[in-house]
Amino acid sequence: xxxxxxxxxxxxxxxxxxxxxxxxxxxxxxxxxxxxxxxxxxxxxxxxxxxxxxxxxxxxxxxxxxxxxxxxxxxxxxxxxxxxxxxxxxxxxxxxxxxxxxxxxxxxxxxxxxxxxxxxxxxxxxxxxxxxxxxxxxxxxxxxxxxxxxxxxxxxxxxxxxxxxxxxxxxxxxxxxxxxxxxxxxxxxxxxxxxxxxxxxxxxxxxxxxxxxxxxxxxxxxxxxxxxxxxxxxxxxxxxxxxxxxxxxxxxxxxxxxxx
Ligand code: NAD
Numbered sequence: 001x002x003x004x005x006x007x008x009x010x011x012x013x014x015x016x017x018x019x020x021x022x023x024x025x026x027x028x029x030x031x032x033x034x035x036x037x038x039x040x041x042x043x044x045x046x047x048x049x050x051x052x053x054x055x056x057x058x059x060x061x062x063x064x065x066x067x068x069x070x071x072x073x074x075x076x077x078x079x080x081x082x083x084x085x086x087x088x089x090x091x092x093x094x095x096x097x098x099x100x101x102x103x104x105x106x107x108x109x110x111x112x113x114x115x116x117x118x119x120x121x122x123x124x125x126x127x128x129x130x131x132x133x134x135x136x137x138x139x140x141x142x143x144x145x146x147x148x149x150x151x152x153x154x155x156x157x158x159x160x161x162x163x164x165x166x167x168x169x170x171x172x173x174x175x176x177x178x179x180x181x182x183x184x185x186x187x188x189x190x191x192x193x194x195x196x197x198x199x200x201x202x203x204x205x206x207x208x209x210x211x212x213x214x215x216x217x218x219x220x221x222x223x224x225x226x227x228x229x230x231x232x233x234x235x236x237x238x239x240x241x242x243x244x245x246x247x248x249x250x251x252x253x254x255x256x257x258x259x260x
Contacts, residue, residue, distance in 0.1 A: 002234070006241065009191075009217050009232045010248035013089070014256070016189035018096040021086055022205055026194020026220060028104050030080040030239040037196055038222070053169040056162050057130065060151055063160065067145045067152065074104045074124050082193060082238035083110035085246040090116055092250055096187060099180045101195065101202045103165035118180040120202045121166040122173060127152075131159025138163065172201065184208040191217040193238050197224040 013019060025035035046069075049055060055062040079087075087110040089095040098117045100107055103124045107117055127141040128134070134156055141161060144152045152161050166172055181204075184190065190209035197203040206216060206226055215231040218224060219241050227233055234241050 002236065002241075005232055005234055006244050007248060009234065009245045010252060012189050012215055012217060012232065013094055013191075013245060013249040014252045016094065018183075018187045019089065019094050019189045019191065020096050020183050020187040020205075020209065020214075021089065021098045021191045021193060022184075022195065022202075023086070023098065023100045023102060023107070023193045024195025024197075024199075024202075025102060027082050027086075027100075027238050028077065028080070028102055028106055029194070030082065030237060031077040031104075031106055033074060033077050033104055033106075035194070037198070048168065051167050053162075053167045056167060057160060063151045063162070066163070067141075067150065077104060077106060079106045079110035080239045082242045083107055083112075085242040086193075087111035088246050088250070092246075092253060094249065094253075097180070097183045099184070099202075099205055101199060103163075118176040118183075120172055120176055120180060122164045124163050124165050126164040127161045128164045129154035129157065129159040129161055132157045135164065136161070177201065180205060181208060185212050187212070187214045189217065190214045191219070192224070192226070193219045193242065195220065195224070196222065197226055 029035050050062050050065060083106050086098060086107060090112055095116055098107060098112055100117060100119055101121050103121055105123060105125050108114060125138055126135045127138055132154060134154060141152050154161055184205040185208045187209045190206050192206055197206065210216060210229055216226065216229055217232045218227060218230040219234045219238050221235065
């Protein structure tokens with residue numbers, strides 16, 4: 001059963017003209033970064049209220065605890081076979097774009113080019129000043145925190161610094177959102193990997209694709225609200241399933257090119 005679904009997914013990838021891949025926290029759990037909503041996920045350890053932009057702005061203690069979370073799980077994480085398989089899709093000319101909700105930089109580390117990636121929720125590689133919008137490398141800011149600067153401020157204007165990941169209540173980066181929306185609307189195959197599809201407006205992307213008639217592939221461990229709309233629904237680990245799909249699609253494309 002799983003084999004035939006993988007085979008069909010590989011066919012869709014091979015036939016696609018505009019394949020969009022959409023990833024959530026689940027693509028990175030096999031790299032050791034917990035997702036938000038699974039048992040043992042981030043929300044079972046931290047209070048989501050501490051991650052609102054209002055709290056960051058108004059409460060110095062909240063800022064201290066954000067920075068005291070220490071060198072986060074993101075720091076030493078490495079891409080897993082799912083990230084590499086997505087990077088491979090670009091190499092074989094089959095990736096129109098990658099829309100990610102993740103902030104961990106693992107897609108870039110796996111080799112997907114920056115120009116192909118829309119980071120809808122920002123990233124944790126950098127910190128940003130809420131006053132002058134200057135950006136700083138996260139390594140530099142974390143070094144300051146380790147040296148005793150508990151609540152680091154912008155070194156130019158003394159404004160509030162926060163990680164450049166989008167916090168609750170903060171607007172999404174508008175250019176990324178607009179371009180990701182356009183790509184989703186134009187896609188003919190839309191592949192969701194490791195997302196509950198519960199976080200908006202990101203979760204609108206597969207809905208836009210479906211409205212335009214795209215075929216939907218979902219690879220996820222738990223249920224999503226769009227499971228019933230999927231042409232192919234693969235319940236399992238992204239790091240096991242995705243490399244098989246990409247390898248089969250490659251074989252099929254190779255065979256096709258030899259037959260021409
Ligand atoms: P989520 O936590 O709501 O859902 C993750 C989904 O992935 C779940 O349905 C789970 O069953 C599935 N999953 C977990 N491991 C999997 C695996 N190995 N293979 C396939 N599926 C797997 O995550 P979300 O939908 O991305 O939304 C939550 C928010 O979490 C996003 O805004 C994102 O910015 C943020 N987030 C990002 C990271 C990261 O950057 N790595 C980590 C945690 C949370």
